[in-house]
Amino acid sequence: MAIQSTITLNNGTVIPQVGLGVFRTPDGDTTVNAVTAALEAGYRHIDTAMIYRNETSVGEGIRRSGVLRDDIFVTTKLWNDDIRARRGQDAFEESLERLGLDYVNLYLIHWPADGWQQAWDDLQAIYASGRAKAIGVSNFQRHHLEELLANSDVKPAVDQIESSPQFANQELIDFAHTQDIDVEAWSPLGGTGGTLLADPRLSEIGAKYGKSAAQVVIRWHIQRGVIVLPKSTHAERIRQNLDVFDFQLSDADMAAVNAIDTGRRNGADPDDFDF
Numbered sequence: 001m002a003i004q005s006t007i008t009l010n011n012g013t014v015i016p017q018v019g020l021g022v023f024r025t026p027d028g029d030t031t032v033n034a035v036t037a038a039l040e041a042g043y044r045h046i047d048t049a050m051i052y053r054n055e056t057s058v059g060e061g062i063r064r065s066g067v068l069r070d071d072i073f074v075t076t077k078l079w080n081d082d083i084r085a086r087r088g089q090d091a092f093e094e095s096l097e098r099l100g101l102d103y104v105n106l107y108l109i110h111w112p113a114d115g116w117q118q119a120w121d122d123l124q125a126i127y128a129s130g131r132a133k134a135i136g137v138s139n140f141q142r143h144h145l146e147e148l149l150a151n152s153d154v155k156p157a158v159d160q161i162e163s164s165p166q167f168a169n170q171e172l173i174d175f176a177h178t179q180d181i182d183v184e185a186w187s188p189l190g191g192t193g194g195t196l197l198a199d200p201r202l203s204e205i206g207a208k209y210g211k212s213a214a215q216v217v218i219r220w221h222i223q224r225g226v227i228v229l230p231k232s233t234h235a236e237r238i239r240q241n242l243d244v245f246d247f248q249l250s251d252a253d254m255a256a257v258n259a260i261d262t263g264r265r266n267g268a269d270p271d272d273f274d275f
Contacts, residue, residue, distance in 0.1 A: 003245040009157040010180045013134040019045030021229035027054040035061025037235040049077035055098035075106040080113035088122025107132040139270040160184035162267045165260040184227040191266040209247045219244045220257045
């Protein structure tokens with residue numbers, strides 16, 4: 001099994017620092033095979049969502065892997081339509097049914113859609129029931145977190161946000177960390193159709209360590225203390241994305257990756273989205 005590192009969340013739940021993301025991974029054999037390949041490679045963290053439409057396949061991949069359920073960290077998310085319709089608890093039950101699981105390790109509000117405050121009450125009830133071992137949010141800006149923290153007895157365990165060398169989002173990460181909220185990075189390699197991995201600066205850094213541009217970026221996230229969710233459907237790339245624990249970027253190389261930041265998002269703005 002590949003070496004893996006973990007982070008202990010603010011409620012004591014332990015999360016593997018690298019997980020397999022399955023955003024835009026088609027339902028059916030593609031997702032089943034990706035999940036199985038990841039678990040065989042040593043991953044113990046799978047991140048899905050209702051809106052990805054592949055929860056059923058994620059659950060099937062887990063079962064086919066033969067890895068014990070209690071050894072796998074599974075995340076899914078409450079979608080915006082269900083937030084607005086105040087269907088938090090019903091939507092959670094439906095996700096569990098699709099996954100074929102009795103519990104998830106982490107349940108997130110996917111975006112700060114209208115009604116997210118009520119949705120957080122639903123997540124607190126789910127957490128109290130033990131069917132989600134931790135709860136958190138995704139795409140919350142600082143002002144969303146501040147509102148939540150001022151009005152909740154339960155602190156979110158994580159905020160899953162867009163972060164890559166092109167859009168580091170470091171100020172938000174720093175604020176979350178001051179509040180004992182861990183951060184997960186989605187689109188950590190720059191997103192679908194992006195140009196990040198073709199940046200020669202990353203290739204040059206990778207050459208020093210015998211690593212690919214993607215491995216350099218994943219290592220950069222790890223050294224920032226961020227939980228990273230690279231996605232792939234190719235077994236060899238899935239394995240490579242976890243092969244990042246046998247080297248450490250120097251301070252100079254970390255600074256060189258930091259310098260790639262453009263300040264521009266590749267994804268939607270949490271303060272201005274229309275879905």
